Amino acid sequence: MLKVHNTLTGKKEVFKPIVEGKVSMYVCGNTVYDFCHIGHARAMISFDIISRFIRHLGYELNYVRNITDVDDKIIKRAAENNETPQSLTERMIEAQREDELRLGNKLPDREPKATEFMQEIIDMVQVLIEKGFAYQGTSGDVYYRATKFEEYGKLNNRKLEDMLAGARIDVEAAKEHPADFVLWKQTKVGEVSWPSPWGEGRPGWHIECSAMSTNCLGNHFDIHGGGPDLKFPHHENEIAQSEAATGEKYVNYWMHCGAVRVNNEKMSKSLGNFFTVRDVLAKFNPEVIRYLMVSSQYRSAIDYSDQSLLEAKVALERLYTALRQQDVAATFVPSDFTTRFEEAMKDDFNTAVAVSVLFELVRELNKMKTEDAEKTSVLAAELLSLATLLGLLYQDPEYFLQNSTVSEGLDEAGIQALIDQRTQSRKDKNFARSDEIRDELASQGIELLDSREGTTWTRS
Template identity: 50%
Template sequence: MSLKIHNSLTRQKETFQPIKEGKVRMYVCGVTVYDFCHIGHARSGIVFDVIYRYFKHIQKTGGLEEVIYVRNFTDVDDKIINKANQDGKTCREISEKYIEEFYRDMDALGLLKPDVEPKATDHIPEMISIIEKLIEKDHAYQAGNDVYFDINSFSPYGKLSGKTVEDLLAGARVAVDEKKKDPGDFALWKGSKPGEPEWDSPWGKGRPGWHIECSAMGQKYLGEYFDIHGGGKDLIFPHHENEIAQSHAATGKVPVKYWIHNGFVDINKEKMSKSLGNFFTIREVLKEVNPETLRFFLLSSHYRSGIDFSEQVLKDARIGVERFYRTLQDLMSLQTKGGSEREQNDPRLELILSTHKRFFEEMDDDFNTAAAIGRLFEWVRAVNSLLTENPSLLLANRDKILQDFRDMSFVLGVFQQDPGRHFEKETEARLAKLNMDRREIARLIDERAKARKNKDWAGSDAIRDQLAAKGIVLEDKPDGTVWKFQ
């Protein structure tokens, strides 16, 4: 493994060196479950899914013994409480419902299951224990029924986000609270108010602050010092900054070696967010395109950059995905040896056979999926080129070529279906939308075949135009006419 990762903590690309030889332990902040996920959540989910898949691949090839991936659910939070009150339900009902919806979306997008998916509410005792430790070490103080973290007691505070305690004050956007020693202090434990979920604690009934859950669950499943912690860029401050402060202050150890943060999905260059109202839910988008297209699109730029979402760019992705499946189908269904007997060291074959190596070189460079996909497109063109000019050479090497492709597509989590099945599903979806059936199309194609036989080109073209108006294109092949949706 010769992986380099951009570490948010140092703002530099670093050579990845697992803390324990042969083991990778990663923790990623999941979602707060109070609503449907939008495609920003999809991006984060997919980015870290690809990272997990990358390590899985390394493991499969013997480069790692173990990969542990933890992704949590935040199921106690102001927003959940609000939603519950609004819908007249309990917080638990809300969180359970949206966990289910989360899985529906993420399964559709082909995310692998993390090894552990802990919920905050299942870890209240662990959180309380950390808070007690912090109070004991004078890093936290009780104020009324609340407990706050004292940021001035922890000198490295602000390292991750590049802020100083003074900077935070200068912002003057921090809510001033009489109970806090410093406006930047944050809640570890909140005394409960009526109508809120509550747990017993040494400080009375209450609920945990947001950040403490990740400290508790990270420590419990991955230890006090683990390799990778990820999440969206927006979590750098305050969430991850505070998490570091709590964990480090409590254990005396730096909690995480590499911090990875993904960029946002933008709409017209602006961050997609609930408050701006410019968001698309995953299921909304999946009504328009198949999940692999959304996935392919989200991987088509580097994970740290912003990625602008638009109809045009989604269409480009769709065309790309279709092209891959078409080539894959052609390659898999290749049967008879054709073409001339050419020398075996065709540069195109060399390119195809070296794609696996070049693909993983791109992935090794801070998970550069955009460049890796570039290598894959070169592969497509070379395969197609041989498909038309020297298929026998391709046939002779097909097993290796397909195996390499499976490795690469596994890591990206795309092109996982049989091409025939992919086209079948696409077609079904489009037919349903148009309320058409195959018989009708077959009948028209028959009719056109007759016209063509009689060299009635006008009649033949009329039928083709008629279908084209519905987005159906015909391809006349040696053994008959096939149709597909544009």
């Protein structure tokens, strides 16, 4: 029985899809004006794992994640780069997909772009105007009447006036109320725009997701997810727009992943602690980043630092070392390890507990290695099967252990050449030279492991 923490109710609930055997899930994607940062990676990996496990349970999942490809930030950045907004967004979309695939994610079933749904956005705004939930202000922009939606604030469990206190909400003379938010904005000359009943313009951010999600999944669907910073105002506004326009309940289960903090501080460019995925990939194997995200339950905050990545690297190396030079059975009968792993995942996708089960399995595998090759082969197959549900252990063990960090020193060919020299020195009984080579490699972070089968290495 799968249980999901629902942000809307603040409780863990038994998951029951609208249509038996089928699950519809929409996740807010990125505004593609820059490279993905580690906060984006947290959300992408979290919902990738959620989607994997939902499918593992036998559900037919329709996973939709949008792309915001029209926005003030995009227009500003494109102008700074002296390129068109379309050129910028196409480059950033391609970069995002590259990053995501390197992190071991499977792409969503559908990735709609806001610019592909302009007529649907305009139609929804028109419906809201006709129902009295929206109006055109004196500036020409179209606004949503937040005060008309009686349940405004239900996602965050706060009243409208409480949410306004201390919130950064634009106060414009053109608006009837400070909480009203823009649905359609007039554009400046030379900016990208679309024709509408209210003049040339482009959509506000919130209305894009309402139009895309309902058109892709229907007016009422199962799961809506996103990062912690989207609960207010973005998701609150999505509920208000969608339910006012359709007259139906919008979403059954709201899911939000935890924040990523850097050395216990909020990540921001002004603090100089802002890291893109590509920044981190320049130093660590992509799976190390994934393990860091997976080692905590998706709703927990993560503290990012070089130290936390090094700890993730060491933990992941323990898993890979257990598989090193290990035969893996073609099939296995699920044991108590699988049962406890699945129980953890059914409890609101608790990957932290699920990972601990993997390490218990590794301890058993290591204990049996010298006793029963057939049993260890079956345990190795079970380990790989469970790890796959988390998107882990997808690399060759030897390759990972040699490339868990990125070194600017010796490449693989250079390391192997020195190992070959050391092997020959030992055959020649030139142990002084053999020790020199070991020390030279150690100084560059290369640890040698001698066995009957030969010498292997890892980066320390």
